[in-house]
Amino acid sequence: MPKSIDELQAIARRIRREIIIMIGAAKSGHPGGSLSAVEILVELYFNHMHIDPKNPTLLDRDRFILSKGHAAPVLYAVMAEAGYDQTPLDKLNTLRKLGSVYQGHPDMRYIPALEASTGSLGEGISLALGMGIAARLDGRKSRTYVMTGDGEIQEGQIWEAAMAGAFHKLDNVVAIVDNNRIQLDGFVKDIMAVDPLADKFRSFGWHTIELDGHDPLAVRAAFDEAQATKGKPTCLVAHTIKGKGVSFMENNPKFHGTAPTADEVKLALQELQ
Amino acid sequence: MPAKTKFEIKLGPATREAFGRALVELGHENKDVVVCDADLSHSTMTTYFAKEFPERFISLGIAEANMCAVGAGLALAGKIPFVSSFSAFAMNKGFEQLRCCVAYPHVNLKVVGTHSGISIGEDGPSQMSIEEIGLACSLAGFVVIAPADEASTKALVKAAAAYVGPVFTRTGRPKAAIVYGADQKFEIGKAIQVADGSDVTIIANGLLVAQSLLAADTLEGEGISARVIDMHTAKPIDRDAIARAAADTKAIVVAEEHLVDGGLGVRVAQVVAETTPCPMEFVGIQNTYAESGQPDELLEKYGLMARDVAAAVRKVVARKS
Numbered sequence: 001m002p003k004s005i006d007e008l009q010a011i012a013r014r015i016r017r018e019i020i021i022m023i024g025a026a027k028s029g030h031p032g033g034s035l036s037a038v039e040i041l042v043e044l045y046f047n048h049m050h051i052d053p054k055n056p057t058l059l060d061r062d063r064f065i066l067s068k069g070h071a072a073p074v075l076y077a078v079m080a081e082a083g084y085d086q087t088p089l090d091k092l093n094t095l096r097k098l099g100s101v102y103q104g105h106p107d108m109r110y111i112p113a114l115e116a117s118t119g120s121l122g123e124g125i126s127l128a129l130g131m132g133i134a135a136r137l138d139g140r141k142s143r144t145y146v147m148t149g150d151g152e153i154q155e156g157q158i159w160e161a162a163m164a165g166a167f168h169k170l171d172n173v174v175a176i177v178d179n180n181r182i183q184l185d186g187f188v189k190d191i192m193a194v195d196p197l198a199d200k201f202r203s204f205g206w207h208t209i210e211l212d213g214h215d216p217l218a219v220r221a222a223f224d225e226a227q228a229t230k231g232k233p234t235c236l237v238a239h240t241i242k243g244k245g246v247s248f249m250e251n252n253p254k255f256h257g258t259a260p261t262a263d264e265v266k267l268a269l270q271e272l273q
Numbered sequence: 274m275p276a277k278t279k280f281e282i283k284l285g286p287a288t289r290e291a292f293g294r295a296l297v298e299l300g301h302e303n304k305d306v307v308v309c310d311a312d313l314s315h316s317t318m319t320t321y322f323a324k325e326f327p328e329r330f331i332s333l334g335i336a337e338a339n340m341c342a343v344g345a346g347l348a349l350a351g352k353i354p355f356v357s358s359f360s361a362f363a364m365n366k367g368f369e370q371l372r373c374c375v376a377y378p379h380v381n382l383k384v385v386g387t388h389s390g391i392s393i394g395e396d397g398p399s400q401m402s403i404e405e406i407g408l409a410c411s412l413a414g415f416v417v418i419a420p421a422d423e424a425s426t427k428a429l430v431k432a433a434a435a436y437v438g439p440v441f442t443r444t445g446r447p448k449a450a451i452v453y454g455a456d457q458k459f460e461i462g463k464a465i466q467v468a469d470g471s472d473v474t475i476i477a478n479g480l481l482v483a484q485s486l487l488a489a490d491t492l493e494g495e496g497i498s499a500r501v502i503d504m505h506t507a508k509p510i511d512r513d514a515i516a517r518a519a520a521d522t523k524a525i526v527v528a529e530e531h532l533v534d535g536g537l538g539v540r541v542a543q544v545v546a547e548t549t550p551c552p553m554e555f556v557g558i559q560n561t562y563a564e565s566g567q568p569d570e571l572l573e574k575y576g577l578m579a580r581d582v583a584a585a586v587r588k589v590v591a592r593k594s
Contacts, residue, residue, distance in 0.1 A: 118373075119373065126374075127343070130354070131349060134350030134351060144346075
């Protein structure tokens with residue numbers, strides 16, 4: 001039963017609050033790129049992907065890899081809300097603390113339901129290709145979704161993987177670029193410009209879709225189109241806003257990798273009522 | 274006591290050739306075995322597997338970083354992937370991916386490097402891997418294997434496939450002297466004593482096992498009785514075999530076709546220091562890169578022949594108190 005857009009938006013609001021609360025409690029972390037990815041992960045985990053949080057080893061499950069591993073808080077909040085036993089909601093505030101399952105970057109030693117450990121940028125698409133090839137060899141319908149940052153695609157390995165994904169015609173792999181236009185040191189255009197992003201992936205042989213990554217209907221339509229695309233992998237270039245939902249974090253490079261203070265947490269939560 | 278039979282160099286197939294043949298057998302035994310290659314299948318000998326199982330052979334082009342991470346993805350989805358290239362490229366260009374996508378999450382990937390050491394010959398230093406044992410051993414949780422001949426390579430590649438966890442295996446380009454008979458058993462992490470002796474122990478891997486056996490024969494004529502151990506697994510290292518050798522012979526030489534920095538020698542030395550300290554000497558490549566030439570010329574010039582092992586033995590025996 002597909003979740004209604006209203007339901008998904010309510011979940012997205014809760015997740016934004018959880019992201020702020022957990023990073024505030026941790027006093028370090030990456031709020032901006034977590035907030036920009038919320039709608040996409042919510043659609044994947046609460047509607048689009050074939051998964052069963054109560055059975056994370058389901059053989060023909062779809063898989064998600066957060067290649068931009070520093071956005072771990074959004075993934076933790078989404079998995080906690082989705083009901084994975086390994087990601088308890090009431091422990092989100094242990095983020096980045098010694099012994100917590102909520103490690104600074106996704107770590108499958110602590111959360112085996114994660115499909116990969118990530119954090120070193122540029123590696124997730126390659127991992128997804130391996131999973132896609134395995135699914136095809138096994139005749140499983142399982143699809144693999146991988147989210148990268150737009151700064152992340154400056155890594156050379158991304159383009160090795162882009163070549164390989166098209167060459168092997170992996171139509172069971174979808175890459176999502178969270179195109180929030182900001183990386184640690186500032187605006188992507190000032191650090192190492194990556195535009196025109198969709199053209200680049202298209203020229204590498206991928207089906208590409210540009211969309212508003214905060215519009216739940218557009219996100220749903222894009223994943224449906226990707227699933228209907230045969231013979232090539234799909235790249236979603238999701239135009240997003242870094243820090244989306246919290247006015248003083250939006251489009252502010254400072255909140256790529258800085259935690260909100262206690263006062264900022266209060267302000268942010270008021271905005272996210 | 275009867276005189277020992279002298280060891281004679283009888284060349285068998287290269288260890289990379291044995292690896293290629295083992296892959297085909299594995300392909301027949303287990304449908305989950307898949308092979309990734311980076312445009313070197315005719316040199317790494319994964320071409321045998323490619324011919325037999327084209328659908329399970331994944332060509333990834335000259336892009337080793339991607340290959341190592343694709344291999345990790347295959348393993349995470351239940352396959353038993355072998356990724357292969359020259360050691361110099363698989364390990365150096367894939368190192369970051371082997372660290373973050375394989376070692377850290379302890380993924381069941383098998384990495385096989387061919388054309389290791391300086392015995393590749395004419396191609397020269399850019400293709401020669403002389404540091405990958407050190408690099409591989411620095412990846413937490415990796416098993417690191419450097420077999421000496423065809424039989425040991427075949428058996429250990431199969432053992433690597435059966436073992437659950439990341440494994441790096443080092444193979445070479447030239448024909449390798451036959452060390453083992455057909456009935457020899459091999460186990461990951463368990464060294465093999467290929468000659469007994471009481472005055473000194475030579476611990477070696479790869480091509481240096483045969484050279485050490487030759488050296489032992491020479492030394493026998495000089496009244497020095499040398500034990501020779503094939504330490505085919507650099508990690509986890511066989512601590513018992515080392516501690517026993519140190520206690521029994523009270524002098525150790527380590528011989529390898531690798532930089533002495535970070536190689537088998539330092540791993541053995543660590544165990545000796547922790548168990549039964551004794552004098553040690555090290556045969557290996559000394560803080561330099563080699564050059565083009567014929568394999569034998571290079572092994573001679575860079576001090577990796579039986580005579581070099583024998584010289585190190587004489588030195589270490591002289592240091593025994």
